[in-house]
Amino acid sequence: MGSNGAGTKILLLGKIDHAQKTWDALSDVGELVKTGASNRTEFLQECREGKYDGVVAIYRTFHSISITGLIDEELVNALPSSLKYMAHCGAGYDMIDVHACTARNPPIRVSNVPTAVDDATADVNIFLILGALRNFNGGMHSLREGKFIGQTPVGHDPRGKVLGILGMGGIGRNLKKKAEAFGMKVIYHNRRQLSEELSGGAQYVTFDELLATSDVLSLNLPLNKNTRHIISKAEFAKMKDGVVVVNTARGAVMDEAALVEALDSGKVFSAGLDVFEEEPKIHPGLMNNHNVILVPHMGTWTVETMTSMEVWAIDNIRQALETGKLKSPVPEQADM
Numbered sequence: 329m330g331s332n333g334a335g336t337k338i339l340l341l342g343k344i345d346h347a348q349k350t351w352d353a354l355s356d357v358g359e360l361v362k363t364g365a366s367n368r369t370e371f372l373q374e375c376r377e378g379k380y381d382g383v384v385a386i387y388r389t390f391h392s393i394s395i396t397g398l399i400d401e402e403l404v405n406a407l408p409s410s411l412k413y414m415a416h417c418g419a420g421y422d423m424i425d426v427h428a429c430t431a432r433n434p435p436i437r438v439s440n441v442p443t444a445v446d447d448a449t450a451d452v453n454i455f456l457i458l459g460a461l462r463n464f465n466g467g468m469h470s471l472r473e474g475k476f477i478g479q480t481p482v483g484h485d486p487r488g489k490v491l492g493i494l495g496m497g498g499i500g501r502n503l504k505k506k507a508e509a510f511g512m513k514v515i516y517h518n519r520r521q522l523s524e525e526l527s528g529g530a531q532y533v534t535f536d537e538l539l540a541t542s543d544v545l546s547l548n549l550p551l552n553k554n555t556r557h558i559i560s561k562a563e564f565a566k567m568k569d570g571v572v573v574v575n576t577a578r579g580a581v582m583d584e585a586a587l588v589e590a591l592d593s594g595k596v597f598s599a600g601l602d603v604f605e606e607e608p609k610i611h612p613g614l615m616n617n618h619n620v621i622l623v624p625h626m627g628t629w630t631v632e633t634m635t636s637m638e639v640w641a642i643d644n645i646r647q648a649l650e651t652g653k654l655k656s657p658v659p660e661q662a663d664m
């Protein structure tokens with residue numbers, strides 16, 4: 329049982345859907361245990377009763393929020409003192425209060441899954457850009473209502489349009505390459521300007537320039553306290569008339585009510601959304617607007633990508649238990 333010795337437990341929060349063999353093989357570094365809780369109250373109760381004592385690592389999925397709720401300070405402090413690692417199976421880890429994990433004594437080291445999500449998420453991004461520019465949602469809707477072409481406003485070509493990418497991480501950079509194949513000119517804004525090599529020659533602009541010059545604005549930045557509602561009423565006012573807005577990041581990086589207003593006024597021509605502020609609740613102003621193309625958080629919803637993500641997250645646990653270091657710690661804890 330590796331260097332961790334007898335008694336090391338690994339807790340699964342959520343489900344392994346694809347990489348079951350890889351998960352089962354982890355039993356050579358620890359005992360694999362599950363939760364019996366079905367909601368936060370039960371989970372907290374079990375933690376306080378010592379049910380998870382000896383758990384050294386947790387593997388969690390996006391949907392395990394339905395069991396534990398947010399991994400906030402209250403929950404972090406209720407988790408067993410044996411816990412050292414939390415491997416999140418996803419790129420975005422906004423559900424986890426990393427600061428509380430770092431501050432706990434002993435700290436909990438957190439990892440996410442970068443890279444493996446990039447291709448599939450950027451593919452959905454392209455689907456939404458094309459769908460929103462071309463008004464495919466309106467067309468598909470009319471067809472099902474028995475009205476053929478001619479009922480839907482004429483769309484726009486991607487070729488020659490300026491795509492502004494807000495957040496030039498792995499997904500943003502992947503999207504850049506794909507969008508160029510459709511003839512789009514890519515500009516970006518990011519906390520830090522990237523090297524020429526990393527940005528692939530995309531032009532770096534200020535946040536305000538990005539808002540003012542994009543024909544299509546794509547949101548590809550993580551959600552945190554600095555990015556919540558980074559796109560709101562004032563930002564829509566700075567955009568071009570008839571802009572297209574696309575979001576595959578997290579719903580709350582944009583003020584959804586402000587988007588609905590901007591769509592209703594015609595400021596925004598159309599939108600393509602994979603993520604929503606209060607998932608799975610969708611703002612009725614989006615639901616009822618056939619100009620917007622809506623997808624239920626399907627960015628990484630492919631067998632291949634989900635398998636890679638699960639294997640990656642499991643590898644984080646294996647590596648942590650075998651070497652004392654996670655494979656892909658979250659950036660906030662990179663120096664720990």
Ligand SMILES: O=CC(=O)O
Binds near residue numbers: 417
């Ligand atoms: O939303 C999906 C992810 O964060 O991986």
